[in-house]
Amino acid sequence: MKPSPEPGDLRERALRLLARREHSRAELVRKLERAGFSREDIAPLLDAFETKNWLSDRRFADSYVADHRARAGSVKLAYDLRQRGVSDNIIESVLGDNRDSELDRAREVWQKKFGTAPADAAEKARQMRFLQSRGFTPEVIRRTISSGDERARDNG
Incomplete structure (x- = not known):
């Protein structure tokens, strides 16, 4: 003891x-x-x-989001902060400040992992699941994948 x-x-x-x-x-x-x-x-x-x-829970939340936002979307960041005892008011405030860059972050994560548009429906579903596991919202995922399709068509 x-x-x-x-x-x-x-x-x-x-x-x-x-x-x-x-x-x-x-x-x-x-x-x-x-x-x-x-x-x-x-x-x-x-x-x-x-x-x-x-x-300060606010300072902790700001620091945590700054350290993890390159790899995670707002859904995952909110979940992680809740697990660490941060209030919903602080989470909403901190993530609201970072909402503008969510699509750009999703595109960076997608580009780093895949870099090319999905060749078929199965590949598209795989890419979408990956981004979902990183905590990006369905709307951001849809826009990220569709912008990858457009880039592929433009370059093809």
């Missing part, structure tokens, strides 16, 4: 985690509880961190 951590260690552990990267409040709670700290001790500390702006 591992010994209980000292209360003074809580602040130091939380700051060490935040120094490495942004965390959502829920992530930090989970990690600190796993380290043996009690939720009753964690909550007031994280409240103080939020007051000092050392901890």
Whole structure:
């Protein structure tokens, strides 16, 4: 059985985690509880961190989206942020700021993976499933694949 951590260690552990990267409040709670700290001790500390702006779910969401948007669409990004305890209001706000570039990102992901228009219906379905697995919306997928078809016709 591992010994209980000292209360003074809580602040130091939380700051060490935040120094490495942004965390959502829920992530930090989970990690600190796993380290043996009690939720009753964690909550007031994280409240103080939020007051000092050392901890921010909005900043975490912005950072997460910036790091992952090149490989994922808004559906997947929203799901990932929800899993990390970020509120729907923050998710909507952060993803709303990035909505304009969704089609461009989907085209980049498609170009990197496939580069050529689908030769038949089976290939088109495969490409669509791939983009769907990356979290792009059906409308963005349709536009991405159809623009690939147009480019192929123009070059052919």
